[in-house]
Amino acid sequence: MDPSTEKDILSRFFFRWLPPVDSLHRNAGNELSYILTTLSRLLPQIIGMKPTKQTMLELLYREGYTVFTRFQILFETTLGAGGEPMGNLFDRPTATNRRQKTDAMPAETKERIHVNVDGNAVKALRSLTLPLPANTAEAKRVEREALRDALMAWCDEVKASLPDLNREE
Numbered sequence: 721m722d723p724s725t726e727k728d729i730l731s732r733f734f735f736r737w738l739p740p741v742d743s744l745h746r747n748a749g750n751e752l753s754y755i756l757t758t759l760s761r762l763l764p765q766i767i768g769m770k771p772t773k774q775t776m777l778e779l780l781y782r783e784g785y786t787v788f789t790r791f792q793i794l795f796e797t798t799l800g801a802g803g804e805p806m807g808n809l810f811d812r813p814t815a816t817n818r819r820q821k822t823d824a825m826p827a828e829t830k831e832r833i834h835v836n837v838d839g840n841a842v843k844a845l846r847s848l849t850l851p852l853p854a855n856t857a858e859a860k861r862v863e864r865e866a867l868r869d870a871l872m873a874w875c876d877e878v879k880a881s882l883p884d885l886n887r888e889e
Contacts, residue, residue, distance in 0.1 A: 726769055729878060730779050733763070736874060737845060738837040740785050744793075749839020751832050752777075752787060758842055761849040766875045786836040794833060845871075 738755070748754060756773050764770045780787060787794045848868055852861065 723775075725882060726771055727775070727779060729767060729769065729882070730771055730776065731783060732878060733759075734779065734783060734785075737871070738841055740783075740836050741838055742836075744786060744788050744834070744836055745839075746788075746790065746832065746834045747839040749842045750834050750837050752835055753833070754846075755835055755837065755842050758846040758849065762845055765849065766871060767878070780835060788834055788836070789832065 756776055759776060760770060760773075777787075844867055847864060848871065852864065
């Protein structure tokens with residue numbers, strides 16, 4: 721898939737399913753690694769592409785999303801002129817990224833990185849990537865099926881508007 725087509729699809733996806741919100745509220749649902757893991761699981765299932773974390777991070781920056789921690793807005797310090805990343809945000813240990821031992825690290829590097837999106841929307845999308853337990857309430861099952869149907873309708877709409885996708889299939 722052409723990189724510009726991939727970026728166009730990602731941009732459409734973010735604005736339709738994860739629009740920016742005005743507040744800088746922090747929770748597990750809007751943590752950067754949680755969002756990127758969710759999209760890495762979901763996008764191959766629905767549209768057949770798996771963008772890199774760096775591509776998604778650059779999209780967040782380009783489209784005006786705010787990436788922040790408890791004490792600072794990171795895009796001002798982690799991106800250089802022209803939107804080029806100066807460091808890798810994913811090397812910083814978070815609750816979901818325990819590749820490094822955090823006990824020996826300074827407190828300021830242990831912060832979780834968040835994005836100004838609705839955490840509940842991310843959690844709902846992530847639920848589509850997990851199997852549904854047998855004892856799930858009927859209302860939850862219907863709600864999840866409605867979300868999946870809306871997502872697939874959006875996917876069909878995007879595929880119809882991009883002729884390059886139709887040729888590859």
